[in-house]
Amino acid sequence: MASAASNIPGPARHDSQGIPMHAPGRRLTTATNPHKDIHPVPEKSHVGPDIEAYKAAHSDTVGPHSDAWWAQQARDNLTWIKDFSIVRTGGFPSAEELKEDNPNPPSTLPITWFPDGALNACYNCVDRHAFKNPDLTAIIYEADEPGEHQYITYGMLLNEVCRVANVLKDMGVKKGDTVTIYLPMTWQAAAAFLACARIGAIHSAVFAGFSAESLRDRILDCGSTVLITADEGRRGGRSVATKVIADQALKECGDANPVKHVLVLSRTGSKTVAEQHFTPGRDVWWHEAVSNVPSYCPPEVMNSEDGLFILYTSGSTGKPKGILHTTGGYLLGALLTVKYVFDVHPGDKFACMADIGWITGHTYIIYGPLSLGTTTTFFESTPATVFVSVLYLTIFFLSSMAYFNHYTRSISYPTKRYWETVSKHGLTQFYSSPTAVRLLRKLGHQHVQDHDLSSLRVLGSVGEPINPEAWNWFNEHVGKGECAIVDTFWQTETGSIIVTPLPGAIETKPGSATVPFFGIETEIVDSMSGKTLEGDNIEGVLCIKKPWPSIARTIWGDHKRFVDTYLRPYPGYYFTGDGAGRDEHGYIWIKGRVDDVINVSGHRMSTAEVESALLLHNGVAETAVIGTSDEMTGQAVNAFVTMKPEFSYDSAIEPALIKELVLQVRKIIGPFAAPKRIFIVTDLPKTRSGKIIRRILRKIVAGEGDQLGDLSSVAEPEIVDVIKQKVADSMSA
Ligand code: WTA
Numbered sequence: 001m002a003s004a005a006s007n008i009p010g011p012a013r014h015d016s017q018g019i020p021m022h023a024p025g026r027r028l029t030t031a032t033n034p035h036k037d038i039h040p041v042p043e044k045s046h047v048g049p050d051i052e053a054y055k056a057a058h059s060d061t062v063g064p065h066s067d068a069w070w071a072q073q074a075r076d077n078l079t080w081i082k083d084f085s086i087v088r089t090g091g092f093p094s095a096e097e098l099k100e101d102n103p104n105p106p107s108t109l110p111i112t113w114f115p116d117g118a119l120n121a122c123y124n125c126v127d128r129h130a131f132k133n134p135d136l137t138a139i140i141y142e143a144d145e146p147g148e149h150q151y152i153t154y155g156m157l158l159n160e161v162c163r164v165a166n167v168l169k170d171m172g173v174k175k176g177d178t179v180t181i182y183l184p185m186t187w188q189a190a191a192a193f194l195a196c197a198r199i200g201a202i203h204s205a206v207f208a209g210f211s212a213e214s215l216r217d218r219i220l221d222c223g224s225t226v227l228i229t230a231d232e233g234r235r236g237g238r239s240v241a242t243k244v245i246a247d248q249a250l251k252e253c254g255d256a257n258p259v260k261h262v263l264v265l266s267r268t269g270s271k272t273v274a275e276q277h278f279t280p281g282r283d284v285w286w287h288e289a290v291s292n293v294p295s296y297c298p299p300e301v302m303n304s305e306d307g308l309f310i311l312y313t314s315g316s317t318g319k320p321k322g323i324l325h326t327t328g329g330y331l332l333g334a335l336l337t338v339k340y341v342f343d344v345h346p347g348d349k350f351a352c353m354a355d356i357g358w359i360t361g362h363t364y365i366i367y368g369p370l371s372l373g374t375t376t377t378f379f380e381s382t383p384a385t386v387f388v389s390v391l392y393l394t395i396f397f398l399s400s401m402a403y404f405n406h407y408t409r410s411i412s413y414p415t416k417r418y419w420e421t422v423s424k425h426g427l428t429q430f431y432s433s434p435t436a437v438r439l440l441r442k443l444g445h446q447h448v449q450d451h452d453l454s455s456l457r458v459l460g461s462v463g464e465p466i467n468p469e470a471w472n473w474f475n476e477h478v479g480k481g482e483c484a485i486v487d488t489f490w491q492t493e494t495g496s497i498i499v500t501p502l503p504g505a506i507e508t509k510p511g512s513a514t515v516p517f518f519g520i521e522t523e524i525v526d527s528m529s530g531k532t533l534e535g536d537n538i539e540g541v542l543c544i545k546k547p548w549p550s551i552a553r554t555i556w557g558d559h560k561r562f563v564d565t566y567l568r569p570y571p572g573y574y575f576t577g578d579g580a581g582r583d584e585h586g587y588i589w590i591k592g593r594v595d596d597v598i599n600v601s602g603h604r605m606s607t608a609e610v611e612s613a614l615l616l617h618n619g620v621a622e623t624a625v626i627g628t629s630d631e632m633t634g635q636a637v638n639a640f641v642t643m644k645p646e647f648s649y650d651s652a653i654e655p656a657l658i659k660e661l662v663l664q665v666r667k668i669i670g671p672f673a674a675p676k677r678i679f680i681v682t683d684l685p686k687t688r689s690g691k692i693i694r695r696i697l698r699k700i701v702a703g704e705g706d707q708l709g710d711l712s713s714v715a716e717p718e719i720v721d722v723i724k725q726k727v728a729d730s731m732s733a
Contacts, residue, residue, distance in 0.1 A: 015509065016584055022475065022510075024048070025484025025503040027457045028343060045343045045504025054505040054515065061518040062546075070519055070549055074114055074332050077339075078371070079128050081301050084117030084328075091547060093563075095571035106563050112305050113329035113549040120299035121308055121331050122198035125370035126161055127299065130154040137375045140349065141187035142421045144234035144380040149424070152187055154373075159295050160188065164195035164263075166293035167284075171226050171261040175200030175300055178310065180224040180259075182215055182246050184208045184233030185380040188265050188286065189356045190366050192228045193309075197327075200300035202307040204322070207357025208233050208240065210670040212248035214320075218312050219249060221322055222556055223258045228286075230265040231273040236382040243273045263289060304328030310556050311359055313492040314597060314606040315565060322556030323492050331371055333496035333550025337517060338368035341486055342429040342458045343503040349455075351377035352431040353418070358603075359492040360462055364431055368496070377427065381417045383436045415443055419451035430478070431460035431488075434470050435601035435633050441473040442632070448477045458503050460486045463602025464634040465590055471510035489513040489590050491576060492604075493566065495550030498522070499542075499588050512587045521545040523573065524582050527594065530570050533582075541594055542580035543573035592635075596694075598627035599635050603672050607694075610637055610675065613668035614661060619647035624684050624692045625675070628701045636676040637665075638701050640684055640723070654680055677701075681726055683719045696720060700727050 011020035028045040047054055061069040067087040075083070090111035097106055129136065134155030141150040152160075173179060179201045183189040189205075196203040204222050206215050219227065227250070233240035243264060250257055264278070265286040308327045312320040338344055350369045354360035356378075369376035418440070422430060440447070459479050461471070466487050475485050484503030490496060499522060501507075501514040508514060516522045524533045524540040533540050551574065555562040569575045579591035593599060596607040607625040614623045621644040630636035641661065643649050649657065658678045666674045685696045699708055705724045711717045 019509045019511075021507040022485065024050075024501065024506050024508065025343075025458065026482040028484060028504045045502075046340050047343075047502045048504030051506055051515075054502055058516070058518055062521050066519055066521075066546060070113070070332070073336060074117075074328065074549070077335050078119060078124055078328065078332060080117050080119045081123075082116075082118035084114035084304060086112075086115050088113050088547065089115060092545070092567055092572055092574055098563075098568055098571050106567060111547045111551060111553060113326075113332075113547075114304040117304040117328055118301050119304060119328055119331075120198065120302050121327050121367065121371075122161060122165075122194040123299040124331060125194055125197075125367060126154060126158050129370075129373040130158040132373075134158075136373070137349075138370060139187045139190060140351075140375060140377045140425050140427075142377065142379045142381065142417075142425070144237070146381075146417065146420070150187065157191065157194075160191040160290065161194045161198060162295055162297040163290035163293050164188075164191050164286075165198040165297040167263060167286075167289040168195055168201065168226060169199055169297070170289075170293065171263070171284075173199060173201050173226055175302075176202070176307070177226075178202045178204055178222040178224045179226045179228065180215075180219050180222070181205040182208060182210075182227060182229040182242065182249075183265065183356070184230055184235070184240065184242060184267060185355055185378055186230065186265065186267050187378045190370070190376075190378070192263075193356070193362075193366050194370075197308060198297060198299050200302050200306065202309055202324075204310040204312070205357055205362070206312070207355060207670070208242055209355075209357070209672055211667055212245045212252060213668045214670055215246065215249035216252045217320070218322075219259060220253055220256055221312075221320075222310055225258055225260045226263065227259045227261075228263045228265070230267040231270040231277075232268040234268060234380060239268060239270070242267075243270075243277050247277055247279075302327050305553070309362065311362060311492055313359070314604045314609055315561075320609070321558075321561065321565075323552045324554050324556050325495055325550070326553050329549030329551070330495050331367060333494075333548065334363045334368035335371040337496040337500075338364065338372050338374070340502055340518065341488060341497050341500050342431070342460065343484070344369070344372060344374050344429065346374075348428040349375045349377065349425055350429045350431075351379065351421070351425075351427045352460075353377075353379050353383070353436065354431070354433070354462075359495075360431075360602075363496055377421070377425070379417075379421060383418050383432075383440055416447045416451065419448050419453060422453050422456060423451040426455040428455055429458045429460065430456055431462065433463045433602045434461055434466040435464070437461065437466065437470045437474050438632055441470055441477075445473070445477040453478060453480070456483050458484045458486060460488055462488045462490070462497075464599050465592060466511060468510035475510075484508070485510075487511070487513045489578075489588070493552040494548075494576075495552065498544065498548070499590070509587060512583070512589050514587045516588075519548050522588065524580055524588075525570050525573065527579075536582055536584045536586065539579070539581040539591070541570070542576045542578045542588070542590070543570050544576070545573060547574070598625075598637055600627075600630075600637060600672065601633045605637075605669065605673050609669060610639065610665055610673055613665045613673070614639060614641060616668060617661060617664050619643050619649065619657075620661070621645075621647075622684055622692075624694055624697055626694050626698045626701065628698065630676070637673065638697075639675045639678045640697055641678055641680050642683060643680065649680075677730065679723070679726055679730055681719075681723055683716065683722075685714050685720055685723070686716075687713055688715045690715075697723070700724055 071087045093106040137151045138154040138157045139152040229246040262283045310322040352364035488497040489499040498520045499513040525543045579594045581589045610625040611623045622642045624640045627635040685693045
């Protein structure tokens with residue numbers, strides 16, 4: 001294969017800041033695709049050929065046209081059991097409406113889309129495609145074990161979904177009930193989600209990397225009577241004790257445990273789980289249960305506004321929020337963004353490398369691609385395991401043979417899983433995260449170059465800002481300069497992508513998510529005055545002017561918190577919580593969270609959540625958690641901790657204590673939340689009223705301890721120097 005680098009067409013032009021602007025994807029037409037015989041590509045992208053075409057199309061989807069446009073899209077793309085006569089109700093409340101004494105507060109004026117329409121999400125994702133083309137591959141399941149994969153057709157998926165739906169019904173699950181799903185990345189997770197949707201149950205999927213405590217809290221919050229889980233998960237050559245964690249979570253629910261039945265998928269066939277962690281009467285094996293029920297289950301007639309799923313996400317307080325998405329609007333947003341943002345056409349093989357436990361997995365592994373009737377991918381493995389293992393190894397210092405075995409197994413584990421998967425299946429879209437791209441870049445492009453990646457047309461990035469170095473590497477070494485790169489901005493709450501380039505139409509600039517999606521009206525608002533900022537080259541917070549169909553409807557059991565978090569800060573708008581700028585081309589640049597949310601490798605967590613986990617340690621008196629920028633993971637968790645006076649502690653035990661505290665966070669939240677650094681200090685910088693000043697801690701860790709400015713608000717300023725010294729010592733150790 002010719003050297004990739006020599007063939008890369010350079011960026012077409014630069015903007016006035018000297019930022020390169022890249023063509024919107026050269027592989028989008030048959031004329032420019034050198035591999036048209038092997039991988040058929042569309043004659044033409046859905047939108048294009050340039051930004052003028054986008055602008056014309058976008059203006060027909062916003063302002064006075066927006067409801068009519070969404071209604072047309074809903075009728076053209078979804079199958080309705082009963083057509084709707086009302087398109088939308090509700091909007092973002094004004095300052096007047098938000099007043100405490102308003103007799104009709106916003107909670108009585110909910111946002112609804114297509115409220116008198118009826119449909120079934122599962123029917124839209126499975127049946128209608130299975131009837132037309134039962135042999136079309138719905139799911140490519142690339143197992144963790146290298147070389148093992150499975151193609152699941154729409155016909156097979158319909159069968160499995162119906163059987164699981166019947167099992168759930170037999171377990172007493174009814175329309176409106178919640179079902180918790182704690183599953184690894186096996187394809188059956190799609191059947192579990194869709195079986196719930198089929199019978200009108202609201203699923204609450206919990207990322208399989210969450211701890212027993214996190215799972216417990218989520219089960220208790222939504223009161224599920226059924227839990228769907230697996231014996232074990234597989235990731236990067238390792239087994240994860242999924243069922244053991246699930247059992248622990250249920251035990252910890254105590255008397256309040258609402259779960260009556262546990263459906264257990266046998267992923268690894270673990271003997272230990274079968275013999276020691278299986279509770280007869282409560283636990284049922286998936287394979288046994290599905291073989292004992294009929295192979296068809298009629299889909300339930302659902303109102304467009306009936307709940308589809310709850311997904312817990314972090315906010316700026318310790319308690320995770322159960323974000324509720326409803327049926328018609330969510331599905332429409334998922335479908336349309338897959339179609340336009342990834343320029344999907346018949347015959348495509350779409351791959352989103354996220355986990356089904358996060359919103360990206362919900363929308364871009366399951367609901368979006370399947371509602372569109374395309375082929376989606378379940379990638380169970382990790383992009384590269386060596387790095388993770390070496391880290392793991394460093395933490396545990398080869399302390400036992402078990403770890404040694406783990407090390408030897410993982411070190412030989414391939415670093416090319418992504419690229420093997422792309423070339424083996426001829427994937428056409430590849431949606432990943434900046435952290436994964438940075439990791440792969442670090443490992444070197446030699447891992448990419450031996451694979452035929454010519455089937456790819458669109459490369460996507462999500463979850464955190466992508467730095468230009470990573471963007472350029474993705475473009476050059478994976479896309480060979482010919483793919484459209486889409487840096488997509490969205491959130492658990494937005495349900496689907498809201499700011500993004502559109503292949504074929506939008507020239508891209510590395511690091512910018514570019515323009516609003518169809519039907520989305522973004523505004524950059526001044527964070528202090530709440531006024532909309534006009535013109536270009538401005539910076540503020542990112543807000544949306546009008547509801548779109550896939551916006552979350554509420555926080556489960558706490559609508560006031562929904563209004564207070566998203567609608568009250570800037571009346572008349574939805575507030576994303578992200579800072580953003582707009583440049584001379586009207587392109588949007590996301591600057592990151594402006595609240596107490598940390599984003600580590602695209603995983604959202606609140607500083608308060610990590611602080612609560614640390615405070616559960618019996619020696620900890622106070623803690624302050626901050627996010628700092630990190631070359632690999634985007635942001636990293638740093639914690640400052642003071643110990644209780646009665647906790648006997650000296651510097652000799654500090655390394656052991658820090659290890660204990662890290663384990664504490666892993667145990668309470670999950671391994672992904674583990675602090676990168678913990679500083680044990682004697683006090684924290686506070687205002688006179690006792691509020692911790694995190695700004696000072698952030699600056700010190702960022703190496704800007706000499707730019708702290710005015711410290712007159714600090715109650716005991718001497719502590720600042722002590723902390724500076726402590727941080728300097730720890731960083732150099
Ligand atoms: C961040 C993930 C910059 C942002 C889909 C947002 C991004 C949070 C981007 C939502 C992007 C997501 N560029 N930042 N392209 N995409 N974010 O709910 O801070 O897990 O508010 O949803 O991720 O995270 P969540």
